[in-house]
Amino acid sequence: xxxxxxxxxxxxxxxxxxxxxxxxxxxxxxxxxxxxxxxxxxxxxxxxxxxxxxxxxxxxxxxxxxxxxxxxxxxxxxxxxxxxxxxxxxxxxxxxxxxxxxxxxxxxxxxxxxxxxxxxxxxxxxxxxxxxxxxxxxxxxxxxxxxxxxxxxxxxxxxxxxxxxxxxxxxxxxxxxxxxxxxxxxxxxxxxxxxxxxxxxxxxxxxxxxxxxxxxxxxxxxxxxxxxxxxxxxxxxxxxxxxxxxxxxxxxxxxx
Numbered sequence: 152x153x154x155x156x157x158x159x160x161x162x163x164x165x166x167x168x169x170x171x172x173x174x175x176x177x178x179x180x181x182x183x184x185x186x187x188x189x190x191x192x193x194x195x196x197x198x199x200x201x202x203x204x205x206x207x208x209x210x211x212x213x214x215x216x217x218x219x220x221x222x223x224x225x226x227x228x229x230x231x232x233x234x235x236x237x238x239x240x241x242x243x244x245x246x247x248x249x250x251x252x253x254x255x256x257x258x259x260x261x262x263x264x265x266x267x268x269x270x271x272x273x274x275x276x277x278x279x280x281x282x283x284x285x286x287x288x289x290x291x292x293x294x295x296x297x298x299x300x301x302x303x304x305x306x307x308x309x310x311x312x313x314x315x316x317x318x319x320x321x322x323x324x325x326x327x328x329x330x331x332x333x334x335x336x337x338x339x340x341x342x343x344x345x346x347x348x349x350x351x352x353x354x355x356x357x358x359x360x361x362x363x364x365x366x367x368x369x370x371x372x373x374x375x376x377x378x379x380x381x382x383x384x385x386x387x388x389x390x391x392x393x394x395x396x397x398x399x400x401x402x403x404x405x406x407x
Contacts (some may be wrong), residue, residue: 153216153226153247155240157259158182159231161345163190163216165260173257178224181212186231186370188345213246220252233261236285237313263311265343266372269350274309279377282308287321288315304329309376318339318373320359326375327355334377341371350378 159165165280166174174180175194182192195201204212212228219226234256240291247254262284263285267274275284284303287294292368304326315322316339326334335358341349353361355375362371 153220153228153254155228155234155238155243155254155256157235157238157261158187158191158229158231159258159260160232160262160265160343161186161188161348162369163193164348165193165265165344167257167259170257170259171272173225174227174229176225176233177227179206179215179223179226180229180332181215181226182268183231187229188305189254191229202295209242209246211303212243213250216247216252223400230259231262232268233259236261237287262372263313263374264344266311266340266374269340269343269348270338270374270379274376274378276378279382279384280307280309282306284308285309285313287313288318288325290314290318301323301329304331307331307376309378310374312373312375316362316396319362319373320332323355323359324372327380329403331375335375336377336381337373337375338373339365339367339373343369343372 154177156170156173157167158170174192175196177195177199179196179200179202180192181204183203184205193194202215215255216226216228228240228243231237234240235258240256244254252267257319264337275281284306286298286300287302288300310326312322319339323337327344334354337355337358338351339351339358339362341347349365351358351361351365351367
């Protein structure tokens with residue numbers, strides 16, 4: 152059996168209980184060494200064989216899994232954050248299906264969630280934004296034409312941009328071109344939840360300059376939107392004048 156495990160954003164305590172247990176039980180561990188915090192692997196079995204996939208190709212990864220399956224061993228394929236986001240796991244699952252090897256996906260805490268926690272912000276504020284767009288700029292990996300940054304920016308929604316901080320100047324220009332105002336709040340969080348975490352706050356007009364001055368070129372997320380500001384409406388969920396299934400509004404007469 153192969154388990155695809157989301158190791159969380161970096162803090163070794165942010166892996167799920169299930170993910171941690173499976174890593175401890177695994178006979179073979181293949182982890183994304185360029186991103187996964189090695190502290191996540193401190194409690195592996197002494198006899199476990201550990202591979203760093205940063206230097207491996209897809210066929211090499213699958214070969215290790217196949218060999219483990221033949222020996223009746225359990226493999227933990229450890230990805231950063233949640234493996235469903237930019238984890239390149241679909242291609243691995245497709246190969247396992249061809250080979251008839253069973254697998255399971257164990258979700259993890261995504262880095263975009265750790266970013267919100269570090270910023271102490273809520274992505275979905277009443278009266279501000281009820282939509283979160285997770286995306287990236289094209290680089291060596293292209294994006295569909297209809298998902299170009301300018302097209303997504305026109306919605307004015309909360310936007311979380313992965314794998315793009317190395318092009319921060321172009322990114323900010325394209326976000327403005329798409330519809331965000333130059334004074335839209337924005338931030339970059341480097342290695343959210345790690346000890347090395349850095350936060351750069353600004354607006355679209357000055358964010359690139361601040362990020363470049365901080366020397367941040369990779370392993371960071373860019374977030375943009377008015378959710379970073381301080382103006383928002385109160386939630387109806389806890390409004391004393393709003394009734395719902397579990398609570399009557401103040402002064403509301405009981406039915407019947």
